[in-house]
Amino acid sequence: MDFLRPATLDEALAVKAERPGAVPLAGGTDVMVELNFDHRRPEALLDLTGIGALAEWSITDGQVVLGAGVPYTRIIAELGDTLPGLAMAARTVGSPQIRNRGTVGGNLGAASPAGDTHPVLLAAGARIEVASVRGTRLVPAEEFYTGVKRNALDPDELITAVRLPAARGLEQFAKVGTRNAMVIAVCAFALVLHPERAGVGAAIGSAAPTPRRASEAERFLAAELPWDTPGALPDSLKRRFGELVAGATEPIDDVRGSAAYRRHALAVLARRTLTWAWNDHQERGKSCA
Amino acid sequence: MSTSTENRVSQAGVGTSPQRPDGSMKVRGEFAYSSDLWHEDMLWGATLRSPHPYARITGIDIGAALALPGVYAVLTHADVPGVNRYGLEHADQPVLAEDVVRYQGEPVAVVAADHPETARRALERITVGYTVLEPVTDSEAAVAGEGAQLHPGGNVVRHVPIRKGDPAAAAEGAEVVVTGTYEVGMQDQAFLGPESGLAVPAEDGGVDLYVATQWLHVDQRQIVAALGLPEDKVRLTLGGVGGAFGGREDLSIQVHACLLALHTGKPVKMVYNREESFYGHVHRHPAVLHYEHGADRDGRLRYVRARIFLDGGAYASSTGAVVANAATLGVGPYDVPHAAVDCWGVYTNNPPCGAMRGFGAVQAAFAYESQMDKLADACGLDPVEVRTRNAMAEGTSMPTGQVVDSPAPVAELLRRLRAMPLPTEPGGELDLRRLPGGVSNTTHGEGVVRGVGYAVGIKNICFSEAFDDYSTARVRLQVVGGEPAATVHTAACEVGQGLVTVLQQIVRTELGVERVTIEPTDTTIGNAGSTSASRQTYVTGGAVRAACLKVRDALGALSPSDLGDKVLDETVEWRHRPTEELDPVTGQGNAHVQYGFAAHRAVVDVDTELGLVKVVALDCAQDVGKAMNPQAVLGQIQGGSAQGLGLAVMEEIQIAGGVIRNPSFTDYLIPTVLDMPPMNIDVLELADPHAPYGLRGVGEPPTISSTPAVVAAIRAATGRALDRVPVRPEHITGT
Numbered sequence A: 001m002d003f004l005r006p007a008t009l010d011e012a013l014a015v016k017a018e019r020p021g022a023v024p025l026a027g028g029t030d031v032m033v034e035l036n037f038d039h040r041r042p043e044a045l046l047d048l049t050g051i052g053a054l055a056e057w058s059i060t061d062g063q064v065v066l067g068a069g070v071p072y073t074r075i076i077a078e079l080g081d082t083l084p085g086l087a088m089a090a091r092t093v094g095s096p097q098i099r100n101r102g103t104v105g106g107n108l109g110a111a112s113p114a115g116d117t118h119p120v121l122l123a124a125g126a127r128i129e130v131a132s133v134r135g136t137r138l139v140p141a142e143e144f145y146t147g148v149k150r151n152a153l154d155p156d157e158l159i160t161a162v163r164l165p166a167a168r169g170l171e172q173f174a175k176v177g178t179r180n181a182m183v184i185a186v187c188a189f190a191l192v193l194h195p196e197r198a199g200v201g202a203a204i205g206s207a208a209p210t211p212r213r214a215s216e217a218e219r220f221l222a223a224e225l226p227w228d229t230p231g232a233l234p235d236s237l238k239r240r241f242g243e244l245v246a247g248a249t250e251p252i253d254d255v256r257g258s259a260a261y262r263r264h265a266l267a268v269l270a271r272r273t274l275t276w277a278w279n280d281h282q283e284r285g286k287s288c289a
Numbered sequence B: 001m002s003t004s005t006e007n008r009v010s011q012a013g014v015g016t017s018p019q020r021p022d023g024s025m026k027v028r029g030e031f032a033y034s035s036d037l038w039h040e041d042m043l044w045g046a047t048l049r050s051p052h053p054y055a056r057i058t059g060i061d062i063g064a065a066l067a068l069p070g071v072y073a074v075l076t077h078a079d080v081p082g083v084n085r086y087g088l089e090h091a092d093q094p095v096l097a098e099d100v101v102r103y104q105g106e107p108v109a110v111v112a113a114d115h116p117e118t119a120r121r122a123l124e125r126i127t128v129g130y131t132v133l134e135p136v137t138d139s140e141a142a143v144a145g146e147g148a149q150l151h152p153g154g155n156v157v158r159h160v161p162i163r164k165g166d167p168a169a170a171a172e173g174a175e176v177v178v179t180g181t182y183e184v185g186m187q188d189q190a191f192l193g194p195e196s197g198l199a200v201p202a203e204d205g206g207v208d209l210y211v212a213t214q215w216l217h218v219d220q221r222q223i224v225a226a227l228g229l230p231e232d233k234v235r236l237t238l239g240g241v242g243g244a245f246g247g248r249e250d251l252s253i254q255v256h257a258c259l260l261a262l263h264t265g266k267p268v269k270m271v272y273n274r275e276e277s278f279y280g281h282v283h284r285h286p287a288v289l290h291y292e293h294g295a296d297r298d299g300r301l302r303y304v305r306a307r308i309f310l311d312g313g314a315y316a317s318s319t320g321a322v323v324a325n326a327a328t329l330g331v332g333p334y335d336v337p338h339a340a341v342d343c344w345g346v347y348t349n350n351p352p353c354g355a356m357r358g359f360g361a362v363q364a365a366f367a368y369e370s371q372m373d374k375l376a377d378a379c380g381l382d383p384v385e386v387r388t389r390n391a392m393a394e395g396t397s398m399p400t401g402q403v404v405d406s407p408a409p410v411a412e413l414l415r416r417l418r419a420m421p422l423p424t425e426p427g428g429e430l431d432l433r434r435l436p437g438g439v440s441n442t443t444h445g446e447g448v449v450r451g452v453g454y455a456v457g458i459k460n461i462c463f464s465e466a467f468d469d470y471s472t473a474r475v476r477l478q479v480v481g482g483e484p485a486a487t488v489h490t491a492a493c494e495v496g497q498g499l500v501t502v503l504q505q506i507v508r509t510e511l512g513v514e515r516v517t518i519e520p521t522d523t524t525i526g527n528a529g530s531t532s533a534s535r536q537t538y539v540t541g542g543a544v545r546a547a548c549l550k551v552r553d554a555l556g557a558l559s560p561s562d563l564g565d566k567v568l569d570e571t572v573e574w575r576h577r578p579t580e581e582l583d584p585v586t587g588q589g590n591a592h593v594q595y596g597f598a599a600h601r602a603v604v605d606v607d608t609e610l611g612l613v614k615v616v617a618l619d620c621a622q623d624v625g626k627a628m629n630p631q632a633v634l635g636q637i638q639g640g641s642a643q644g645l646g647l648a649v650m651e652e653i654q655i656a657g658g659v660i661r662n663p664s665f666t667d668y669l670i671p672t673v674l675d676m677p678p679m680n681i682d683v684l685e686l687a688d689p690h691a692p693y694g695l696r697g698v699g700e701p702p703t704i705s706s707t708p709a710v711v712a713a714i715r716a717a718t719g720r721a722l723d724r725v726p727v728r729p730e731h732i733t734g735t
């Protein structure tokens, strides 16, 4: 097995074009597990950690460009206010050691239905920036996940960044696991509310072959939320939203939980996150008034 | 008892907590575990395992594997020179499978190669033909004689009946009767250091084996039988052990590595990876337990009837002894006038089960403590009150007829537990880490209900049922560099529990010598017995103390520093008082040496809508007779409690049709620091007059009561029956 460590993105893209079988390596928290378990024997590893540009982030016109190689620890520390939903998800990933190394680029590369950042990226309407020697393109998150552990990358492409709006909206992320830390999601849910344009993003993880948006639930909520009316939301609205989120799932029974539980739990998470986001909305309303 | 004079009293003797000799090395990552063993020119061994729980082997073709460059040996059952059977109680397990495989993961062939990767590739080139058979997977059906017979003599490994008084007559007059069927899932020891060792062929035709194990001499006995060698040709030295908890009592790499080393004439190292480790050692017996408790209206127990089924899996391992524990301790630490307990341990095609911390007492305790809560409910009593009313004490007669002849402070433990402060109520500033779900942000208080639960447990300490349970210790005293120094040699395995520290402390106390060196643990000295049954401090500690007393006799009036060139050197074999066999029909007999007791109070916050649990407090009171090393005692109680918490809410090897579904730490979950609360611990020291220093084994009791206490607390919070552990979110939400 060859170990390749390009110093620049161009170099990396050239290698990837020449050797599409080379497996990119970011934090290695997925790749190394696969190698150790002998699930994968790549001809070459393409270590991306020497490319400084991938580990940077910037904000332009309210859009965050988050380098694929920024580890979770830095997202939590540096972007907690700017990308609160993503930071919430990042806090739930693995253990401190995993968060020190693991990256959003790696989460996207692995494209596990249980990856924690996916529901947030979907709900926030993120676009994935991918590059090859042929050029750069932006893939909307909902087009990125193509199957169980499959994504929209072509063999010669690398993920360079994720673009998503700096939080103007109200963001929540919640994940159910059977342990209080370092646990893979039994199911997860992300919600983003945009009161200024009556917009809603809602997405689920670990409850279908891919992470996915709960589009009907989004539409329902966008239409039904009393955006400009202060006060608590009616229970009936929350319940209906929960039902629609549960209805968007296609869960399975596995060692981590039953399909019925996943549906049930997502309905609960949907109601709760909606309540929290709405409360924040009310708070903001008060402080603006 | 000690006759130490003033000037002999050590600063780091019995009752103190000196630093462990291996402590800082372990913290710094410098400690050499058995997986770090290395030898010039060594080969790497690897094991081919059966993918099927039950199958007939129709053929094995090793040709392609042997042809792979770098491969030195590919061995099958045909290459086992001695008896191709081993086992702790019954030699029923093949070193390498012959015509049949009886569990998924059973070793079929072993390979030695010059690189671990080459060895793995060689495994892929071995072709094994299998005819898959219908596995036996249900323990009650196995007792009923249904399904294939897996071993000669049938599928019941052992049945232990216990009969005391006349339960049938007592049942007639019982005012309150509660019944229940309980289930315990298969727990794993989850030690962090996977099975590993290094076998080095010797010039005399023998082999030296360095290995992480719990009992060198019982390994040796089984290895020589399989290799067909005399005992002196197979010498064992303990490698660095990364945890054990019972999972290293059975052989893993031992015979395989020796076979490969003798066959190739080269040192052979074997290390399992995490996944293989799940197939490479026995687990805790899953259990189904049917219970009936009858009592007076005031909650006083009249009788208990129980039928317990333990799934031993494919091979016997220590199932027989586990069955005896579950049966003899089946009614718990209570004074029960009439009892009928039957416990069966069976063969199935599930993974083999054997020793794990708590050893049969854990399964029984989940059932009898659940029953005590039901009884409290039925009588309108507080759960502590119903336990206190029935608490056994010194002088109580066990269901086996054995009269407990040392302190049994069950009521006192409960009293102390109840007196401990309760944690503050939930609320205040939002801190996700304090809530069920933790930083996963599943609740900000919604659905969260608090519950409190109590449990108390009992465990036999040391080996039981007339087992000749002894240890051998050699103590030498001499002047080195002008200073008196002692060396201690035993074959007792330090597995992380701190035995070497305690042995040093004993020597310091008995000989008044500060410098105490523990020699490498090996088979050049006599048997020390197993590091299990909470027995090593008792038995090997007892042996070291006895050797010290002989040294002191030899020393006479001299002070150690006046020895000059003289070396005092004493070796003793030390036994605890003998025990009796159980009557095979009535289960009567003084089968146990000593009983240990611990009690827990758990406080949980349960997210009742999501079924997630946060254990807020898990406090413990335990009698240890004598806290030989107070810090190590606390460590045992914390660790044991955490392991019990794990069984209560997350730890289970999930099996379907004999196949393990979660052989990794990704899905076999053990508690993290956010799952295990800080503990209040109350340690009692009521001396047992029969034991060295009055000590009582510490390691297992806290594992036993922790599980039922946590589940009782979850029941209190949710109102759910919860008759199975681990409790899963679905059990709480009913979805």
Ligand SMILES: Cc1cc2nc3c(=O)[nH]c(=O)nc-3n(C[C@H](O)[C@H](O)[C@H](O)COP(=O)(O)OP(=O)(O)OC[C@H]3O[C@@H](n4cnc5c(N)ncnc54)[C@H](O)[C@@H]3O)c2cc1C
Binding pocket: A023, A024, A025, A026, A027, A028, A029, A030, A031, A032, A033, A048, A068, A092, A093, A094, A095, A098, A101, A102, A103, A104, A105, A106, A107, A108, A109, A110, A114, A115, A116, A117, A157, A158, A159, A160, A182, A183, A184, A185
């Ligand atoms: C103990 C443990 C706990 C974990 N817990 C969680 C958890 O709670 N939640 C969760 O979501 N995940 C978890 N994971 C999985 C893993 O940490 C995450 O998926 C993480 O985001 C992977 O990032 P990485 O940088 O380590 O990726 P790597 O392992 O380096 O790569 C992962 C995949 O992405 C590809 N890749 C990486 N970078 C790029 C790129 N720039 N372009 C194209 N492809 C790329 C790689 O080739 C590989 O296929 C856990 C893993 C471990 C070992």
